[in-house]
Amino acid sequence: MSFWDITLELLSGFGFTLALFILTLIFAIPLGLAISFARMSTIKPVQSVTKVFIWVIRGIPLMLLIFMIYYLPGLLGSQMFNVFDHLDRYFTGVSGSLELLRYGSFLAVLIAFVINYSCYFAEIFRGGIESIPQGQYEAGQVLGLTKSQIFTKVVLKQVIKRILPPMTNEIITLVKDTALANAIAVPEIILCAKDLASIKAIVWPLFYTAVFYLIFVGLLTIILGKAEKKLSYFKA
Amino acid sequence: MFLEVKNITKKFGETNVLKGIDFGLEKGQVLSIIGSSGSGKTTLLRCLNFLETPDTGTIFVDGDCIFNAADTGKKSSAEARENRLSFGLVFQSFNLFPQYSVMENLMLAPKLRAKEEAKKKRLKKATLNKMYAEIEKKAVSLLASVGLSEKHNFYPCELSGGQQQRVSIARALMLDPDILFFDEPTSALDPEITGEVLKVIKGLAAHNMTMIIVTHEMNFAREVSDKIIFMDEGVVAAEGTPEEIFASENERLHHFLAAFNGDAE
Ligand SMILES: Nc1ncnc2c1ncn2[C@@H]1O[C@H](COP(=O)(O)OP(=O)(O)OP(=O)(O)O)[C@@H](O)[C@H]1O
Ligand SMILES: [Mg+2]
Numbered sequence: 224m225s226f227w228d229i230t231l232e233l234l235s236g237f238g239f240t241l242a243l244f245i246l247t248l249i250f251a252i253p254l255g256l257a258i259s260f261a262r263m264s265t266i267k268p269v270q271s272v273t274k275v276f277i278w279v280i281r282g283i284p285l286m287l288l289i290f291m292i293y294y295l296p297g298l299l300g301s302q303m304f305n306v307f308d309h310l311d312r313y314f315t316g317v318s319g320s321l322e323l324l325r326y327g328s329f330l331a332v333l334i335a336f337v338i339n340y341s342c343y344f345a346e347i348f349r350g351g352i353e354s355i356p357q358g359q360y361e362a363g364q365v366l367g368l369t370k371s372q373i374f375t376k377v378v379l380k381q382v383i384k385r386i387l388p389p390m391t392n393e394i395i396t397l398v399k400d401t402a403l404a405n406a407i408a409v410p411e412i413i414l415c416a417k418d419l420a421s422i423k424a425i426v427w428p429l430f431y432t433a434v435f436y437l438i439f440v441g442l443l444t445i446i447l448g449k450a451e452k453k454l455s456y457f458k459a
Numbered sequence: 460m461f462l463e464v465k466n467i468t469k470k471f472g473e474t475n476v477l478k479g480i481d482f483g484l485e486k487g488q489v490l491s492i493i494g495s496s497g498s499g500k501t502t503l504l505r506c507l508n509f510l511e512t513p514d515t516g517t518i519f520v521d522g523d524c525i526f527n528a529a530d531t532g533k534k535s536s537a538e539a540r541e542n543r544l545s546f547g548l549v550f551q552s553f554n555l556f557p558q559y560s561v562m563e564n565l566m567l568a569p570k571l572r573a574k575e576e577a578k579k580k581r582l583k584k585a586t587l588n589k590m591y592a593e594i595e596k597k598a599v600s601l602l603a604s605v606g607l608s609e610k611h612n613f614y615p616c617e618l619s620g621g622q623q624q625r626v627s628i629a630r631a632l633m634l635d636p637d638i639l640f641f642d643e644p645t646s647a648l649d650p651e652i653t654g655e656v657l658k659v660i661k662g663l664a665a666h667n668m669t670m671i672i673v674t675h676e677m678n679f680a681r682e683v684s685d686k687i688i689f690m691d692e693g694v695v696a697a698e699g700t701p702e703e704i705f706a707s708e709n710e711r712l713h714h715f716l717a718a719f720n721g722d723a724e
Contacts, residue, residue: 361510362554366568366634367544369536376567380558457557458616 229419229428236415237435239329240401243411247336247397254337255344262349280342286403288339293331293407307331325409332404336397343393351386352378355459381459391447398440460519461486461669462638467506467516469499476502477513478693484638484686486521487667491680493704494690495715500673503690504642507671508548509539520545520637547636551643553623555615555630562611565598565630572634594633601629605659621652625659639663641672657683677719681705689715 224232261273280288297305310327318324355378363373405414412435416428460483469477476499484490492500505511507518509526518526525542555564570591577587602608605625615623624644631639644660645653657679663670664683674680680687680701687704689697689712697709707713 356552356554358550358552358554359556362550362556364510365508365543365546365548366630367540368568368571369540372571376571377556384558457614459557 224419224423224425229425229431232419233412233415233428233432233435236410236412239404239409239411240398240435241439243329243333243336243401243404243409244398246333247340248394250333250337251340251344254341256348258341258345259348259352262345263352277342277345280339281346285335285339285400286406289332289335289403289406292335292338293328325407328407328409329404331407332409336400340393340397344390347386347389347393348382350389351382354385355381380454384454384457384459387447387451387454391444391451394443394447395440398436398443460484461488461521463517463519464507465517465519467503467513467518469502469506469511469513476693477506480516480690480693480695482688482695482698484669484671486669488669488685489664489683490671491684491687492671492673492690493675493677493680493687493715494696498690499693500690501642504548504640504671504673508546508640509543510548544634545637547631547634547639549624549628549631549639549641549644551647553615553620553627553647555623555627557615560612560614561602561607561618561626562595562598564615564626565601565633566594568630569594569597569633598629598633601632602626604662605629606655619652620648621655624648624656628656628659628663638669638671641670641674643673643675645674645676675719677716691715 258273258277261269262277264270264273283291293307296307307327307330310330311323311325312327314326315322315324359377359381360373363377368376401411402413404411405417408414410418412432413429416432419428420426462484464483465481467477467480468475480499480503482490492503494500502511506513506516513526513528515528516526517524517528525545556567559567573587573590573594576582577590599608599611602611605628607622607625607629610618610622610626615626618626624647628639628644641660645656648656653676657676660670660672660679661683672680672683682701684701687699687701688695689704689707689709691711697704697707697712699707704712705716
C-alpha cells in the first residue's frame with residue numbers, strides 16, 4: 224500500500240473521529256448548560272440529584288461508560304433490546320456493505336460522550352456563572368432589566384470570557400478521548416491504523432495518526448486562542 | 460411628602476437588621492443617612508430599591524403606593540419593574556458592565572426598554588430608530604454633565620475609579636428616576652479623587668434632584684443635605700437638618716461624630 228492509500232484509509236477513520244468530536248460538542252454544550260442550571264437550582268432535591276449524577280458520571284471511566292451504554296440494553300432480558308447491534312446490522316444491510324458498518328456502535332459511543340462531557344461542561348459553566356459578582360445582577364435589576372435580559376445582555380459574555388480557557392482544555396481532551404471509541408470497534412483513526420498493523424503488518428501508520436491529531440488540535444488551539452484574544456478587550 | 464417610608468422592618472434569619480424605619484422626603488430635597496458600620500444603612504437602601512424585600516412596611520412615592528408588604532397577591536413582574544424605575548441606585552463598587560463601552564453602559568437599559576415598547580405598540584422600525592437617536596443624544600449630554608465627554612468609547616477597565624463612578628451616576632440618570640440613591644459612592648475611591656464624584660452629586664443637588672445618600676463623608680453630608688438621618692442598630696436614632704444633627708445632644712450620635720472628628724485631625 225502506498226503512502227497515499229494509507230493516508231486515505233486513515234482519513235476515513237478520522238471521519239469518525241471528527242464526527243464524534245463535533246456531535247459531542249453540539250449536544251453536550253446545551254445539555255451541560257441545562258445540567259449546570261439544575262445544579263444551581265434553588266429547589267433542593269433537583270440540586271442534590273444533579274450533584275449525585277455529576278459525581279457518578281465524572282467518577283466512572285469514560286471507557287466503562289461506553290461499555291455500559293453499549294451492553295446495557297442487551298441485558299434487559301431479550302436479544303430484541305440489543306439496539307446498537309441491531310442498528311449496526313440494519314445499516315450494513317441497507318448499504319449492502321460486505322463489512323459490518325458500526326453506526327449503531329457509534330451512536331452508543333456518542334451517547335456516552337455526550338453524557339460524560341455534558342457533566343464536565345456543566346461544572347465549568349457553573350464555575351463561570353457563579354464567579355460573576357452579585358453586583359452585576361443587581362445593577363441590571365436596578366436598571367429594570369428582566370432576568371433573561373440580565374443573563375443574555377449582562378452576564379453571558381463575561382461568563383464566556385471566564386470559561387474559555389477551561390473549555391479549551393476540555394475540548395482538546397475531547398479530541399484525544401475520541402480514540403476510546405475503538406473499545407467497541409468503532410473504526411476511528413487509531414483502530415484503522417491498528418488493523419493495518421495486524422492485517423497487513425504495516426506498523427508505521429500507527430505513528431502517522433499522531434500527525435492527524437496534532438494538526439487538528441493545532442487548528443483548535445489557534446481558533447480558540449483567537450476567540451480568547453477577541454474577548455481580551457475587557458476585564459472581568 | 461413626595462417619598463413616604465413607613466415601618467420598614469427586615470430580618471436576616473434571627474437578626475433584626477431594620478426595626479421599623481419611618482421617614483419622609485420632599486421633592487428636590489437631599490437626605491443623607493449616616494451611622495456606624497452595621498447599623499443597617501445598606502440594608503435600608505436595598506429594601507427601598509427592591510434588592511431585598513422588607514418584611515413589613517409601605518413605600519409611597521408622590522401618593523402612589525409602590526410597595527406594601529401586606530399586599531398578599533404578588534404584583535405582576537412588569538408592574539414591579541415599572542415601580543422600581545421610580546428609583547435609581549448608585550453602588551459603592553460602581554458595577555459598570557465591563558464588556559460595554561461607556562456609551563453602551565448608559566444606553567443598554569433605555570434601548571432595551573425602547574425595543575420592548577416598540578414591540579408592544581407595534582411601532583415602525585423608523586420610530587424605534589428615532590427613539591434610539593434620542594437615547595444617544597441624552598447619553599452624550601449626560602456624559603458631558605459628569606465631565607466625561609472624551610471617554611465615550613472607553614471601557615470601564617480603562618477608567619479611574621472616580622471616572623467609573625461618574626459613569627455609573629450618568630447611567631442611573633438615563634432612566635429619569637424620581638429619586639436617586641447612593642450607597643457610599645466614594646468609599647471605594649482614593650481620598651484624592653472623591654472630590655470629583657462629590658462635585659457631580661452637588662451639581663445634581665443644585666438642579667433639585669431628589670437624592671438619598673448613605674455616606675461617611677460628614678462635611679459633604681453637612682453641605683449638601685437638607686436633612687440627615689442618623690441610624691443606629693436598625694432604627695432612626697436622630698433626624699433633622701444638618702445644623703440640628705451636628706449640634707445634637709443625642710449621646711450615640713455625639714459619640715459617632717466625635718469619632719469622625721478624631722479621624723479628621
Ligand atoms: N444578606 C444578609 N444576610 C445576613 N445578614 C446580613 C445581610 N446583609 C446584611 N446583614 C447584616 O445586617 C447588618 C446591617 O448591615 P448593613 O450592610 O445594612 O450595614 P451598614 O450600615 O450598611 O454598614 P456599613 O457602614 O459597614 O456599610 C449587619 O450586621 C450585617 O451583618
Ligand atoms: Mg453599607
